[in-house]
Amino acid sequence: MSGSGQTARRPEGAAGGGGAVERAREIAGSLEYTGGFGNEHASEALPGALPVGRNSPQRAPHGLYAEQLSGSAFTEPRAVNRRSWLYRIRPSAAHPPLHRTDNGKVRSGPFTEAIPDPNRLRWNPLPDPAPGTDWLAGLWTLGGNGDPAERSGMAVHLYHANAPMTDRVFGNSDGELLIVPESGGLLLVTELGRLAARPGEVALIPRGVRFRVELLDERARGYVCENYGRPFQLPDLGPIGANGLAHPRDFLAPVAAYEDVERPVEVVTKYCGQLWAATYDHSPLDVVAWHGNHVPYVYDLNRFNVIGTISYDHPDPSIFTVLTSPTDTPGLADVDFVVFAPRWLVGEDTFRPPYFHRNVMSEYMGLIQGAYDAKTAGEGGFVPGGGSLHPMMSAHGPDRETFERASAAELKPQKLDDGLAFMFETRRPVVVTRQAAEARHRQKEYDSVWQGLERHFPS
Numbered sequence: 001m002s003g004s005g006q007t008a009r010r011p012e013g014a015a016g017g018g019g020a021v022e023r024a025r026e027i028a029g030s031l032e033y034t035g036g037f038g039n040e041h042a043s044e045a046l047p048g049a050l051p052v053g054r055n056s057p058q059r060a061p062h063g064l065y066a067e068q069l070s071g072s073a074f075t076e077p078r079a080v081n082r083r084s085w086l087y088r089i090r091p092s093a094a095h096p097p098l099h100r101t102d103n104g105k106v107r108s109g110p111f112t113e114a115i116p117d118p119n120r121l122r123w124n125p126l127p128d129p130a131p132g133t134d135w136l137a138g139l140w141t142l143g144g145n146g147d148p149a150e151r152s153g154m155a156v157h158l159y160h161a162n163a164p165m166t167d168r169v170f171g172n173s174d175g176e177l178l179i180v181p182e183s184g185g186l187l188l189v190t191e192l193g194r195l196a197a198r199p200g201e202v203a204l205i206p207r208g209v210r211f212r213v214e215l216l217d218e219r220a221r222g223y224v225c226e227n228y229g230r231p232f233q234l235p236d237l238g239p240i241g242a243n244g245l246a247h248p249r250d251f252l253a254p255v256a257a258y259e260d261v262e263r264p265v266e267v268v269t270k271y272c273g274q275l276w277a278a279t280y281d282h283s284p285l286d287v288v289a290w291h292g293n294h295v296p297y298v299y300d301l302n303r304f305n306v307i308g309t310i311s312y313d314h315p316d317p318s319i320f321t322v323l324t325s326p327t328d329t330p331g332l333a334d335v336d337f338v339v340f341a342p343r344w345l346v347g348e349d350t351f352r353p354p355y356f357h358r359n360v361m362s363e364y365m366g367l368i369q370g371a372y373d374a375k376t377a378g379e380g381g382f383v384p385g386g387g388s389l390h391p392m393m394s395a396h397g398p399d400r401e402t403f404e405r406a407s408a409a410e411l412k413p414q415k416l417d418d419g420l421a422f423m424f425e426t427r428r429p430v431v432v433t434r435q436a437a438e439a440r441h442r443q444k445e446y447d448s449v450w451q452g453l454e455r456h457f458p459s
């Protein structure tokens with residue numbers, strides 16, 4: 001049996017076999033959410049399942065077990081304190097020992113497979129996955145920095161999948177996962193309920209929250225920023241004022257929905273960089289009610305309120321920050337998630353695309369849709385599903401074609417409306433994995449996009 005206080009229901013056996021996509025779509029079509037970034041949400045899938053007035057009554061309603069899931073130290077300041085109380089059919093503690101399992105293509109900090117490479121690197125999309133590849137099996141690490149054991153740093157992953165996770169659940173002790181679909185929609189069946197994330201939306205799974213991924217299309221592809229550090233938060237707005245950029249109410253958390261499944265379920269955990277697994281005799285996605293602020297959410301990037309110049313010059317892309325994971329140094333992020341969304345360009349006497357620059361931060365960029373204004377579109381260029389890495393202090397910016405076009409362009413107001421790109425910008429160099437360095441889909445000739453930028457200075 002499965003149930004939800006609202007409408008989400010997972011029919012028995014929905015995870016595998018024919019019709020899985022249709023069933024996942026049906027569920028995704030009737031999902032309900034509860035809005036507000038960082039809010040104290042509360043939800044129950046059965047009336048009366050959520051205790052009132054206390055978190056841990058002597059006997060929780062309906063014979064449920066109460067459990068606290070802490071995403072911050074108990075004593076962190078209230079503004080950044082994260083925890084949720086879960087009321088579940090079985091306590092999470094009742095599980096058999098975890099055993100090491102194959103890491104597949106997942107790698108973790110400390111990233112030591114290759115020496116840090118100062119070169120600008122670019123990749124085509126991942127090749128199609130082998131038949132029967134689920135989201136976890138199709139997770140492929142490009143690189144990263146820091147160390148999950150230090151709770152600092154990040155990893156860049158890509159995924160490609162063509163099968164749902166069947167009786168298989170994943171939870172990441174090493175950090176939160178920001179999932180950026182590029183093609184194909186995902187149904188994320190989590191301990192706290194179900195979310196759908198389609199291209200143009202991003203989803204966040206908090207540290208420790210277990211989930212299964214089903215597909216809303218025959219295949220899915222996208223990116224993941226794994227954040228080992230402090231949970232992503234909304235950036236401060238300073239002189240922008242009380243509104244702008246990503247608005248808190250557009251972040252949607254799920255409502256409670258549980259599955260009461262008594263059959264073997266493989267539960268995979270990533271812990272300090274390695275995958276461990278145990279076979280439970282039930283599904284751990286059995287939370288009937290919950291409340292708190294350590295919650296998954298989905299956000300539609302089209303809701304981002306883009307701010308830019310209305311006079312001259314190209315502002316730094318920090319004005320496009322959706323989410324930031326701060327460090328103890330004011331203004332310095334462990335990692336920022338930045339989006340380049342459709343917008344008007346109106347700058348006068350201005351080179352409008354991204355400028356030539358060298359940056360102490362390291363920049364991984366991906367493309368969700370269309371083209372990016374600093375790079376030539378099309379095959380062999382910066383394409384949806386591909387990615388580029390511009391490491392600390394590497395010189396980059398517009399490619400030759402873009403420079404020539406933008407230097408000569410007539411500066412009338414121009415709408416950039418066919419493109420959705422993003423950046424994971426991080427404080428430490430991103431060290432690539434061996435599989436990313438040696439990948440056949442790496443563009444070995446990337447440097448050539450800056451060849452032929454001619455001297456114009458008179459000799």
Ligand SMILES: O=C(O)Cc1cc(O)ccc1O
Nearest residue numbers: 316317354355363374396397
């Ligand atoms: O390199 C990039 O394309 C990202 C970027 C965009 C921009 O508008 C200004 C600086 C920057 O690093």
Ligand SMILES: [Fe+2]
Nearest residue numbers: 359363390396
């Ligand atoms: Fe850059």
